[in-house]
Amino acid sequence: MAKCDEGYLCEVCGEAVDEMVDSDLYLRYILGDLDYSQLAVRPERHIRCNPSQAQFIVDEAFEPMVVDGGFDKRELDAASVSEQEARVTRAWRRLQDVVGSGIPIDEYPLANVPPS
Secondary structure (H helix, E strand, O other), rough: OHHHHHHOEOOOOOOOOOOOHHHHHHHHHHHHHOHHHHHOOEEEHHHHOOHHHHHHOOOOOOOOOOOOOOOOHHOOOHHHHHHHHHHHHHHHHHHHHHHOOOOOOOHHHHHHHHOO
């Protein structure tokens, strides 16, 4: 099967990433962690399949993630955790908002959005 016929499969669990709102790739794009040109070539995964980042999403609509070990946010500096939670949560909320909104993809990243 051609790669384009396979859809976007999660590199972690192997299941399809059916919804953009579940896409770790698009979350990282919105965060500014990767460039638009990388969306088509980088491996995809579900947001929850990247727990070291997903643990920083703090929203009642997102079931909290707990990470044990060296990447556990409970073991990190409280100020850094707070900053990361604000940043990743804001990006996750942005991802939920842009889907189906008609916003051009180059306007998805937080750099293009004033802080709320």
